[in-house]
Amino acid sequence: MTEQIFEKKHQINYYECDTNQQLTIPMLINIMIQVSGEQSHQLGVGDEELAKKGLAWIVLQYEMKIEQIPTAHQTIKVTTQALSYNKLFCYREFKVYDEAGNLCVTAQSTFALLDIEKRKMVRVQEEVVAPFQTPFLKKLIRTPKPEKITEETAVTSEYHVRYLDIDSNRHVNNSKYIDWALDTLDYDFLTSQKLTYLNIKFEKEVYYGNRIQSQMSLRETTEGKTITAHRIMTGDVVNSEASMEWQKIEEETSR
Amino acid sequence: MTEQIFEKKHQINYYECDTNQQLTIPMLINIMIQVSGEQSHQLGVGDEELAKKGLAWIVLQYEMKIEQIPTAHQTIKVTTQALSYNKLFCYREFKVYDEAGNLCVTAQSTFALLDIEKRKMVRVQEEVVAPFQTPFLKKLIRTPKPEKITEETAVTSEYHVRYLDIDSNRHVNNSKYIDWALDTLDYDFLTSQKLTYLNIKFEKEVYYGNRIQSQMSLRETTEGKTITAHRIMTGDVVNSEASMEWQKIEEETSR
Numbered sequence: 001m002t003e004q005i006f007e008k009k010h011q012i013n014y015y016e017c018d019t020n021q022q023l024t025i026p027m028l029i030n031i032m033i034q035v036s037g038e039q040s041h042q043l044g045v046g047d048e049e050l051a052k053k054g055l056a057w058i059v060l061q062y063e064m065k066i067e068q069i070p071t072a073h074q075t076i077k078v079t080t081q082a083l084s085y086n087k088l089f090c091y092r093e094f095k096v097y098d099e100a101g102n103l104c105v106t107a108q109s110t111f112a113l114l115d116i117e118k119r120k121m122v123r124v125q126e127e128v129v130a131p132f133q134t135p136f137l138k139k140l141i142r143t144p145k146p147e148k149i150t151e152e153t154a155v156t157s158e159y160h161v162r163y164l165d166i167d168s169n170r171h172v173n174n175s176k177y178i179d180w181a182l183d184t185l186d187y188d189f190l191t192s193q194k195l196t197y198l199n200i201k202f203e204k205e206v207y208y209g210n211r212i213q214s215q216m217s218l219r220e221t222t223e224g225k226t227i228t229a230h231r232i233m234t235g236d237v238v239n240s241e242a243s244m245e246w247q248k249i250e251e252e253t254s255r
Numbered sequence: 256m257t258e259q260i261f262e263k264k265h266q267i268n269y270y271e272c273d274t275n276q277q278l279t280i281p282m283l284i285n286i287m288i289q290v291s292g293e294q295s296h297q298l299g300v301g302d303e304e305l306a307k308k309g310l311a312w313i314v315l316q317y318e319m320k321i322e323q324i325p326t327a328h329q330t331i332k333v334t335t336q337a338l339s340y341n342k343l344f345c346y347r348e349f350k351v352y353d354e355a356g357n358l359c360v361t362a363q364s365t366f367a368l369l370d371i372e373k374r375k376m377v378r379v380q381e382e383v384v385a386p387f388q389t390p391f392l393k394k395l396i397r398t399p400k401p402e403k404i405t406e407e408t409a410v411t412s413e414y415h416v417r418y419l420d421i422d423s424n425r426h427v428n429n430s431k432y433i434d435w436a437l438d439t440l441d442y443d444f445l446t447s448q449k450l451t452y453l454n455i456k457f458e459k460e461v462y463y464g465n466r467i468q469s470q471m472s473l474r475e476t477t478e479g480k481t482i483t484a485h486r487i488m489t490g491d492v493v494n495s496e497a498s499m500e501w502q503k504i505e506e507e508t509s510r
Contacts, residue, residue, distance in 0.1 A: 002478060013285070013286075013289045014284035014285075014288070014289060014292060014302075014422070014423065015282070015286075015288070015289065015422075015428070015430065017423070018418070018421070019418075019422060019423055019425055020417060020423075021423055023502065026419070027270075030268070031268075031270075031505075033269070033270070034269060034270065036266045047269075058414070072423075081342040108384070140289060146457075150475055157317070162434065162438045163273065163438060163440075163441075163445050164273060164279055164434060164437065164438070164443055166273070166274040167269070167270075167427065168269065168272070168274055168275075168276055168327075170274055176272065179419060182418065182419065183417045183418060185418075186418075187463050187464075188419055188420050208442050209442075249472035
């Protein structure tokens with residue numbers, strides 16, 4: 001087996017950044033998926049080829065460790081590698097490096113194949129994954145679950161799905177769930193804390209026309225970290241769960 | 256005077272596109288501003304240099320003619336040229352070409368300088384525009400106004416400003432106004448009509464924490480076009496007005 005690490009440089013444009021010129025998490029995810037999509041395309045199993053079979057890749061989970069968020073105008077390097085697969089899931093790693101070569105983000109992800117018409121997950125097809133030369137490992141990998149929200153203290157914001165929230169898979173793009181989750185946190189929090197860890201599971205698709213509730217509860221750890229737990233719901237249905245770890249930005253580094 | 260046309264290639268990423276894999280209008284604007292920002296930077300009068308003077312560029316108006324919207328994965332060419340300036344305004348043109356060299360979009364824009372602390376427009380400073388070698392023309396250019404909404408038939412959607420709506424100028428990014436405007440139109444409209452013309456004026460800044468109303472009225476012309484008029488309000492304050500012209504997509508080309 002050859003290690004198929006695919007890499008791509010990406011210049012961070014201002015519109016991929018927040019008010020502090022830091023790359024946003026939704027955009028980070030978008031860029032990662034752009035890069036893995038390009039690897040698949042190069043190997044002859046890109047989105048167009050999949051669409052001909054009535055299939056599309058969906059992401060079920062991201063687990064990210066964030067050392068540092070790259071900033072506007074930098075040219076980052078994104079690497080990605082398919083690790084292994086089993087009957088239902090494919091595992092893929094992403095790494096993001098800044099211009100100086102420092103590791104900024106490591107992300108583990110779980111992909112699955114969606115039958116576009118039936119809106120159901122299907123078995124991983126040998127011909128779709130063969131070009132990645134990754135091993136079939138029968139045993140499922142146990143990925144850590146996001147921390148649950150504390151219902152009693154949770155705050156809720158409501159959103160309706162916009163046309164521009166939907167992607168080519170005709171459902172809300174994964175990155176928008178993170179928009180909704182982050183929007184429960186206010187300006188002071190988001191500008192005084194830095195995200196060090198994110199774990200998000202996507203459970204059920206959200207469609208155009210849906211109204212969603214974005215719920216969040218927050219707790220502080222004894223080590224001085226803040227953990228926010230998030231849940232995206234449509235009525236009684238859980239669409240996504242996530243948890244994030246935050247560290248207060250030191251005065252010296254916040255300027 | 257030398258013609259200073261700046262150009263840049265841009266690969267359209269999937270996350271800059273809508274469900275039909277067409278570049279979205281908010282992203283088109285983002286990309287244009289990225290390119291003009293890079294021209295300014297190259298000429299030594301980029302955003303960072305302006306920020307040192309306490310200044311930032313803001314856009315007051317875009318008028319766009321759209322022949323064709325570029326699609327995902329294409330590498331487009333964006334050209335931009337500062338045309339002229341007067342006491343308060345700078346005029347700039349953008350053109351977007353697809354991979355085959357066809358002209359897709361022509362945009363006229365009006366820029367002004369914002370005093371970042373006072374949140375007020377200031378006189379155009381000679382040293383900031385000199386590197387563009389454009390003429391000072393005393394007479395203001397009369398730009399066409401967007402068509403007014405018809406209050407009686409207007410529909411309204413309400414939004415709160417999210418953290419990720421704010422840009423490095425500490426106000427809602429121009430592109431987000433178009434998000435709000437387009438969101439008053441439904442899925443069937445947006446997938447059966449193509450935008451051929453957009454005129455948007457930005458009148459007053461919108462800030463974090465604001466609640467905005469996005470209003471829209473629609474009329475059909477005798478030539479079979481649809482014109483939508485838009486207004487973004489915070490309470491009684493008009494933040495932006497826009498109008499858009501749409502043409503029904505022919506069955507042959509809609510697939």
